[in-house]
Amino acid sequence: AQKITQTQPGMFVQEKEAVTLDCTYDTSDPSYGLFWYKQPSSGEMIFLIYQGSYDQQNATEGRYSLNFQKARKSANLVISASQLGDSAMYFCAMRSYQAGTALIFGKGTTLSVSS
Amino acid sequence: DSGVTQTPKHLITATGQRVTLRCSPRSGDLSVYWYQQSLDQGLQFLIQYYNGEERAKGNILERFSAQQFPDLHSELNLSSLELGDSALYFCASSVGTSGGTDTQYFGPGTRLTVL
Numbered sequence: 001a002q003k004i005t006q007t008q009p010g011m012f013v014q015e016k017e018a019v020t021l022d023c024t025y026d027t028s029d030p031s032y033g034l035f036w037y038k039q040p041s042s043g044e045m046i047f048l049i050y051q052g053s054y055d056q057q058n059a060t061e062g063r064y065s066l067n068f069q070k071a072r073k074s075a076n077l078v079i080s081a082s083q084l085g086d087s088a089m090y091f092c093a094m095r096s097y098q099a100g101t102a103l104i105f106g107k108g109t110t111l112s113v114s115s
Numbered sequence: 116d117s118g119v120t121q122t123p124k125h126l127i128t129a130t131g132q133r134v135t136l137r138c139s140p141r142s143g144d145l146s147v148y149w150y151q152q153s154l155d156q157g158l159q160f161l162i163q164y165y166n167g168e169e170r171a172k173g174n175i176l177e178r179f180s181a182q183q184f185p186d187l188h189s190e191l192n193l194s195s196l197e198l199g200d201s202a203l204y205f206c207a208s209s210v211g212t213s214g215g216t217d218t219q220y221f222g223p224g225t226r227l228t229v230l
Contacts, residue, residue, distance in 0.1 A: 045221035102160035
């Protein structure tokens with residue numbers, strides 16, 4: 001069965017600090033994709049970053065990077081130089097190509113950035 | 116702005132009623148997905164359409180149905196509404212390729228409240 005686990009319900013960080021949000025996944029499919037989405041208090045879901053299971057390098061998008069450790073089945077999101085606007089819920093999601101096209105989401109981590 | 120539009124933004128209705136949620140995908144995207152986000156169930160995949168045809172089904176109740184029209188917009192119909200159907204309903208769209216990233220971009224959501 002496909003599963004995403006986010007064990008940190010809440011994280012607190014100060015502005016300009018880096019923060020790592022944890023995500024572990026479970027799948028027997030060798031071909032899969034991992035995604036991170038941000039959900040601010042306004043409710044919309046914003047795509048942040050993608051990592052494919054065959055990608056050799058960790059994905060990066062601006063201040064976001066994905067620390068992909070395939071053997072450990074982890075796909076942690078690293079946000080560098082946190083900003084107040086980063087305060088939101090963050091969801092890790094997986095798409096397993098054997099299982100289909102739907103995204104399977106974790107329960108999310110709430111990130112609070114203070115000044 | 117993801118380019119995916121959803122209407123209405125908010126919907127308040129009574130138990131037993133029927134409502135229709137509407138979604139327009141990003142220009143060029145052929146796939147539309149519907150997800151439900153509730154406090155107890157988290158984010159759950161309901162159904163996917165690709166170029167007018169149903170492609171995949173998730174945890175969609177029999178009281179719920181969807182369709183995708185020739186202009187690629189999609190509607191999610193919820194009938195015989197129950198209190199437990201209160202949730203945030205997201206539409207997402209993607210190009211619809213089977214491999215690669217095929218990132219799903221989410222609309223702003225429709226918040227349904229059943230009283």
